Amino acid sequence: METVTITLDGVEVSGYSGMTILDLARESGVDIPTLCHDRYLAPTGACRLCIVEDESSEALLASCVAPIRPGMVINTRSPRVLERRRLLIQLMLASHPDSCLVCDKGNQCQLRKLGAEMGIGLVELQKIPRLAATQEVNPFIERDLSRCILCAKCIRADQELVVEGAIDYIGRGFATKPATLNDMPLENSECTFCGTCVAHCPTGALMEKEKSYRGTATKTVDTVCPFCGCGCTLHLEVKDNQIVRAKPGESPVNHGTLCVRGCYGYDFVHSPERLTSPLIKVDGEFQKAPWEEAISRVAAEFKRLKQEHGADSLAVLGSSKCTNEENYLLQRLARVTLGTNNIDNGSRLYSATSRVGLGQSIGFPGTTNSLEELENSEVIMVIGANPVVSAPAVGYAIKRAAKYNGAKLLLVDVRPTKLNPLAHIWLKPKVGTDVALLNGLARVIIEEKLFDEEFVARKTDNFDGLSQSLKPYTLEQVEKVTGIPKQDVQRAARTFAQAEWASIVYGNGVTQYVNGVDSVMALANLAMLTGNIERRGGGIFALQRENNAQGACDMGSLPDFLPGYQSLDDAQARSDFERRWGSSLPGNAGLSALEMIEQAEARKLKGMFIVGENPASSFPRPSLVRKALAALEFLVVADMFLTETARLAEVVLPSASFAEKEGTFTNFEGRTQPVRKAIEPIGGCLPDWKIILQLSKEMGQPMPYSSPQEVRNEIEELLPFYQRPASADLEKEDVEWAGLESESVRTKRLYRGPFPSGFGRLSPAEYTPPTDISGNGYPLTLLSGSVLPHFGSGTRSLRASRLKEFSPHSWVEVSQDDAKHLGLGDGDPVKVASSIGELTTTIRVTDSLPSGLLFMPISFPDSPVNELFDIKLDPRSKAPFLKSCAVRLERIKP
């Protein structure tokens, strides 16, 4: 790039061509005030505050949009510039109410800050008529357009970052204002309440509606969002040990955005339902107890059970929501202190499929590239995922790629999502026929010689085996099975294969189906055939439902793997850990999460320690799970709330929330990010890592750690892929991320090159006709999934006051045809029944579903969708199938 030198306030500085004056000034440490500029938004030059004087031409230039030119002589503080800036602020204040004293934006208002800096008090200019505040009933955002300065940051954030397009300017002149379509309240628009516009608004025009707290935060902390697997950085504002606000933090993951959960869902932390003291059940009633008593009771019971029934009568269920350090400690507790491999975590429900499928094919159990690179893809295939809901930061990135980078979006989903308006091709396979479609695509790619021959020859094996296995998947056959026209399959295959950089994004719509492992392998085949592993802008992106699902598995909270996916059968790995922990390790693979439930029901399992999971709600057949857990001799639950699971326990230990502890989370990309303590633990809560350490000590096996940092040191020492890269082999991106992080924990990519075994294995994936679709007296197919603003089984999101207020009850979506056929209308109460169980809810008629399909959100324990699903396990991944089942819909007579 060409170097350009200019004179800036009398000093010669150099930048590259294309840089703006503002960029260069900021780089050189020269401060220029701005209101409408933001590093994540395209500059527009709307506010004009950044004007500078070009002394050679005497022109006043808006420095945020004016590029540097050789020989420019720029004065950023000439008398003309300063006078003009003062006038601009005065004009803005002339159309701004004098309500600073009562405005909740307070000291964070940038207009007020600039006015104060320039010494502008009350403005003597004639007041310009102002717009009225907008009436809204949503619990999240309040718009007072009398304070709007028309910087368009909200509009640009909405359109450029979130790509929702809910707002734009309406009208002209004095009447101009940001508005939704038809100037409706936000709740009647496309708005998803992600809060991005609020975070970007420089004045009090857009504010949080919640006024439970007024005043200025005394402390801010950057930590990681505790909800989905994206791992957005949350900037928490804290006062008096209370989180008062959450904003997007600086991070390459969320890029200045958040979603409704991250932005408005944090207050479960301060829910009155939080447990504040350990509880011990006495005669069926919980009674508060001191920590010492609770811990010694647990230790004594576990010791007794181990002695009487052997170590394998005990099991530990870890959490995909706890930190890496806690999961590491937890598996050590299970393996060393208790002496069993019966350890698993809640991500069994959705990520085991990926682990097995990807592990077998590419040899690495997770996402192979970064979100930034996803945005550089030429083609993005999204299959069995609704990232806009389940992983919003990924959804935004995909939308940006499609809208602004020209990426072609290839959607495979039976239900339309918010990605559809941007889709290049939308394939609608019949439910459960993904494998046939993916094999069909692979066959076209091989037949038309569209595959990357060099990559396939050099980096993969079993090409012939795969080609052979694809024989039956002719276009005709694929059309017959999936219902997708031949030419569409062909077109999709060509589009995908001909792209230089192509990505695949998949979610629970793939992993929770019966043949999920095959689907994952078929996806991996597509990526490998086209050489899209280890390539810029290409890769496999396996979405994770929960914040630390990836990390919990990496840490070995798994019955068949030691930390770092080192096999229990690997003598070298075992002896490494045995030496380190000074104890022998059990050699037999343990029970997976659902097997624990089966064994508990069979009364072979006697004691369980469940940390931060709620299987009595999130597992299939919750009523059965509850019976099984109740049959245990001794159940201990560590949780923030008295969940459905905790109620069954003998001892409940109150856990600290994400905001009350230190550690790291690993997001779905494999990026390990620091979790920082924002507030002191509420009441008598303790972080899980402390609970585990105390318990292990009480059981006579003290662990030599006193802080998460010490645990992390051991992890980095023992886990090949959590090791700090030596500075010599730092990748470029690692350097950038390391630069972002000043503290000892850096964010870094976990994935360090494909195919640890040297080769990726093209693995034949076999299509088996789906069994979990309509038939036999159950004429409809029900799909389950996530919805905004809720999350998972709703344990936290339903305790976040605003999320609950906005969406308190469950529903079932019914197509117009089916509703008409059954004589049902919006809001009618119905019974949904499968061969396993039934539930009641109300219906929502939608035009987005094809007839024969229903959709239900998973987040409402009052209408537990999981009751409809059987506990049937995939033999390879040991995961249940929780995506679709055959149901019947019945009207409930009022």
Added chain:
Amino acid sequence: MTRTKKTTKADLKKIDAIIGNYRGQRWGLIPLLHDVQMAVGYIPPEAMPRIASGLGMFPSQVQGVISFYTQFYTEPRGKNIVRVCRGTACHVRGGKTILKLVKRELGLEEGETSPDMEYTLETVACIGVCALAPNIVINQETHGDLNPKKVARLFEGKRKK
């Protein structure tokens, strides 16, 4: 102002055909809006999402452009458009009274359309024939040098009782 006409299926079909001529071309928004207005008489708000998706824009962006230009209408308009000039010259020569009279004659306020869709009343800043002030324009025809009698005569027999 209440909507007096619901967009018919036939209108939406016409609009879809027009969108087809500009599919994927963002630059085509303004000509497209003109075409729609020519064909249907106004731009129905329910057409905005269709137009937006046809051109690869957001509906709010389309609305932004429509609401910026006074020449685009989102309400059905009468068969006859009456524009009363409120320019300086007309004002000096009693334009305000003329406006009051026209309002009374038509029974309409500024910007309103009569329920029978006969008349729409608008004001305009200046029509450039100040020598004939005060002026009004009915459809394409300019009427100058107005006085109360002439106004009454202009709408005689046409006026809705």
